[in-house]
Amino acid sequence: MSKIGLFFGSTTGKTELVTEIIQKEFGGDDVVTLHNIMDADEDDFADYQYLIIGCPTWNIGELQSDWEGFFPQLDNIDFKGKKVAYFGTGDQIGYADNFQDAMGILEEKITELGGTTVGYWPTDGYDFNESKAVKNGKFVGLALDDDNQSDLTDERIKAWVAQLKKEFGV
Ligand SMILES: Cc1cc2nc3c(=O)[nH]c(=O)nc-3n(C[C@H](O)[C@H](O)[C@H](O)COP(=O)(O)O)c2cc1C
Numbered sequence: 001m002s003k004i005g006l007f008f009g010s011t012t013g014k015t016e017l018v019t020e021i022i023q024k025e026f027g028g029d030d031v032v033t034l035h036n037i038m039d040a041d042e043d044d045f046a047d048y049q050y051l052i053i054g055c056p057t058w059n060i061g062e063l064q065s066d067w068e069g070f071f072p073q074l075d076n077i078d079f080k081g082k083k084v085a086y087f088g089t090g091d092q093i094g095y096a097d098n099f100q101d102a103m104g105i106l107e108e109k110i111t112e113l114g115g116t117t118v119g120y121w122p123t124d125g126y127d128f129n130e131s132k133a134v135k136n137g138k139f140v141g142l143a144l145d146d147d148n149q150s151d152l153t154d155e156r157i158k159a160w161v162a163q164l165k166k167e168f169g170v
Pocket residue numbers: 009010011012013014015016056057058059060061062064089090091092095098099100101146147
């Protein structure tokens with residue numbers, strides 16, 4: 001059993017590709033197990049002390065559809081004592097008033113349920129108006145924008161995973 005469970009949803013595959021890069025950066029599937037939320041059960045979350053949650057924003061400020069379907073089940077999961085990191089993919093130009101909202105929606109909910117957020121990320125280098133994913137001047141997790149800044153994705157992931165290794169203590 002790996003230490004970290006990464007739960008993601010992805011409609012057009014961009015977030016799914018990112019999960020594979022994150023897994024590789026951590027050292028492979030001995031360290032990080034990938035779960036598509038489309039096929040996940042509530043019980044799957046209990047296996048991990050460390051969680052990574054990945055969700056793109058869809059339909060102007062909404063969760064990706066599989067996460068939307070799973071959202072009510074989050075209430076049945078015990079997040080107390082778990083460190084939880086978040087990432088999202090979004091489009092800061094096309095959806096500047098709702099950039100990365102889904103990451104903010106999930107972080108708020110899981111924090112209410114007892115999760116401890118790690119992996120905050122600076123807003124420098126992005127250009128958008130509003131985001132539910134910004135708290136106290138920082139993103140609540142890694143914000144990726146493959147629609148407009150795909151050239152930055154790899155280096156952002158590398159830096160964030162290095163930060164998470166310290167914050168998770170793995
Ligand atoms: C119809 C539509 C609505 C979108 N709404 C948002 C949005 O509100 N905020 C945002 O940051 N990105 C938005 N996006 C951009 C997607 O989040 C982005 O393309 C993402 O990488 C898709 O991830 P996926 O391929 O894993 O499904 C939208 C894209 C489409 C096509």
